[in-house]
Amino acid sequence: MGSNSSSGTGARIALAAALATFAASAFAAGAPLEFYKVENGPPGMTLPFSEAVRAGDMLYLAGMVGTDASGKLVAGGIGPETKQIMENIGASLTKHGSSYDRVVQCTVALADIKEWPAFNEAYKPFFKEHFPARMAFAASGLALGARVEVQCNAVVGK
Secondary structure (H helix, E strand, O other), X not given: OOOOOHHHHHHHHHHHHHHXXXXXXXXXXXXXXXXXXXXXXXXXXXXXXXXXXXXOOEEEEOOEOOEOOOOOEOOOOHHHHHHHHHHHHHHHXXXXXXXXXXXXXXXXXXXXXXXXXXXXXXXXXXXOOOOOEEEEEEOOOOHHXXXXXXXXXXXXXX
């Protein structure tokens, strides 16, 4: 578990570098890159990132907060937000040819690190076979005033 200290910043930089290396190796091997637009974003907002990017056999999902189909943050705090995020991640995985059992890594940003146990309780039921590698850290603020944001990477294809 990371924090918002300088050591947490170092871990985030190392994670970003590792993800860039994976994407670069897939691209260098001639694998096409596919970019998938954000659907059901917050009302009135154009978001400057992709919902997901496929590089070879890897699917990189953007970080998600607990928004419903209308793009609004669900009420109720960390538990309901986490459940909604994980349902949204599951839908995105399925839509792009993967599933929870093929998730290899997740990154979690919490508005309050004290909510880490409550987050874990809502997160655990979504993984039946194994848990992916994961990093969690505290953030000073999240989009839409969310309590949590989750980003995952998964294997796709054969």
